Amino acid sequence: xxxxxxxxxxxxxxxxxxxxxxxxxxxxxxxxxxxxxxxxxxxxxxxxxxxxxxxxxxxxxxxxxxxxxxxxxxxxxxxxxxxxxxxxxxxxxxxxxxxxxxxxxxxxxxxxxxxxxxxxxxxxxxxxxxxxx
Amino acid sequence: xxxxxxxxxxxxxxxxxxxxxxxxxxxxxxxxxxxxxxxxxxxxxxxxxxxxxxxxxxxxxxxxxxxxxxxxxxxxxxxxxxxxxxxxxxxxxxxxxxxxxxxxxxxxxxxxxxxxxxxxxxxxxxxxxxxxx
DNA sequence: GGGGTAACCTACTTTCGGGTAAGTACTTGT
DNA sequence: ACAAGTACTTACCCGAAAGTAGGTTACCCC
Numbered sequence: 222x223x224x225x226x227x228x229x230x231x232x233x234x235x236x237x238x239x240x241x242x243x244x245x246x247x248x249x250x251x252x253x254x255x256x257x258x259x260x261x262x263x264x265x266x267x268x269x270x271x272x273x274x275x276x277x278x279x280x281x282x283x284x285x286x287x288x289x290x291x292x293x294x295x296x297x298x299x300x301x302x303x304x305x306x307x308x309x310x311x312x313x314x315x316x317x318x319x320x321x322x323x324x325x326x327x328x329x330x331x332x333x334x335x336x337x338x339x340x341x342x343x344x345x346x347x348x349x350x351x352x353x354x
Numbered sequence: 355x356x357x358x359x360x361x362x363x364x365x366x367x368x369x370x371x372x373x374x375x376x377x378x379x380x381x382x383x384x385x386x387x388x389x390x391x392x393x394x395x396x397x398x399x400x401x402x403x404x405x406x407x408x409x410x411x412x413x414x415x416x417x418x419x420x421x422x423x424x425x426x427x428x429x430x431x432x433x434x435x436x437x438x439x440x441x442x443x444x445x446x447x448x449x450x451x452x453x454x455x456x457x458x459x460x461x462x463x464x465x466x467x468x469x470x471x472x473x474x475x476x477x478x479x480x481x482x483x484x485x486x487x
Numbered sequence: 488g489g490g491g492t493a494a495c496c497t498a499c500t501t502t503c504g505g506g507t508a509a510g511t512a513c514t515t516g517t
Numbered sequence: 518a519c520a521a522g523t524a525c526t527t528a529c530c531c532g533a534a535a536g537t538a539g540g541t542t543a544c545c546c547c
Contacts (some may be wrong), residue, residue: 332376
């Protein structure tokens, strides 16, 4: 008699757990590789699309747009487009996005401490970590 | 004359940017959906494999093991296995892992504030957020 | 000697994110 | 008349991640 695995209710469980684990909530909103990096780039102030792209040469245009759209739909940043030619689009953090500053700062502190341990050459400092506004 | 897109050097760029953006460093080590959640569950202390699994019914066994292995290989947690039958395996945060406590705490603070805004019903408090040890 | 238990492992399949490359609309500059 | 700039969009493809389902070991208990 082969028993059946109890893993089939995972999709149900997911919904319940959102109410339990705060980190799960965070991952649903800013999870993934790129979103925190985009948010970090906007911490220092509103930027045009092209500025963001040049600040992140690692990401492809397609994925950048996609991440920006998702972050906008998720209420983490605001898109302001002036109807001119050539287009002029500015992205800025929403209030929810600004509220992530402590999270990103804590990440940066950890990153600096860790990379110092691993390779003392790559020493950095946080003196000019973006504040808000 | 069709010009060639300048996106072909993305793999090269990625390496360079690690030295520039601290958030990128963080994403390389704890990026992805599950890793922060696993780390959060270990913040309150060492746990057996089965405890972690029961604490995270959303994740499949396969993926949980995989994430634990990756976190171990990445030096974020330590695995201690007692050679008994049935097996007895304990996972605990390494020093690097413990150093993530402020990051996870900042995330939890944000999550609580945000979920209060969105649905005042889901009110939570952080009074028993895991300290370390 | 059959069932329970703990911490896995393996094979298979589907899904999804991401990479590459190119095109578009409209204007300004030469 | 052509290139350049701006903010995208589209199509195609690929590999990695994740889900599903089963198996394994070796002991203990009844």
